[in-house]
Amino acid sequence: MKFTNFICFNYKISNFSLISISVNISTIKNGIVTMFRKFNLILCFTFGLFCISCTTESIDICDYKNDPISYDCIQGIFDMNCVECHNISGAQKPYLDAGISYQNIVDKDVEWNEYKYIYPEYPYLSHIFLAISNSNLDENWFMPKNRPKLSQDKIDYMEAWINAGAPLN
Numbered sequence: 001m002k003f004t005n006f007i008c009f010n011y012k013i014s015n016f017s018l019i020s021i022s023v024n025i026s027t028i029k030n031g032i033v034t035m036f037r038k039f040n041l042i043l044c045f046t047f048g049l050f051c052i053s054c055t056t057e058s059i060d061i062c063d064y065k066n067d068p069i070s071y072d073c074i075q076g077i078f079d080m081n082c083v084e085c086h087n088i089s090g091a092q093k094p095y096l097d098a099g100i101s102y103q104n105i106v107d108k109d110v111e112w113n114e115y116k117y118i119y120p121e122y123p124y125l126s127h128i129f130l131a132i133s134n135s136n137l138d139e140n141w142f143m144p145k146n147r148p149k150l151s152q153d154k155i156d157y158m159e160a161w162i163n164a165g166a167p168l169n
Contacts (some may be wrong), residue, residue: 064153069161071168081144106166125163
């Protein structure tokens, strides 16, 4: 038995004419394979763009220059810059995890010095503010440790929050 790569179709258009169409099967197969390769290429390219557009970096939830004072924005600063080390499962106090940070820092004494972590209405007597603003020349105080300094907008926002009495709102 001999196989052919062609399929023939005969169509009767009228009583007097007959059209015969031959189709090369390998041409169809190659066209389908090419179409799937192009589809896979487009799919991979699209997925690649999606992956590139996603980021693992945190995104600020607040506009620290213009937003009203809110502890949610203060927690955003902690989440992006502090919780990596100052978390409940870590050894570095104070613990700044969401949901427990406020109770751990506002009007709480620092165990190793005369300051409070956050002394409401007194940013320059607040250990955390001094650490992030680098107001004290002792490099052991500067936070975040081994990371870039916080933006001035975030430092100013923290100062304004403390000056406002460190409200939980």
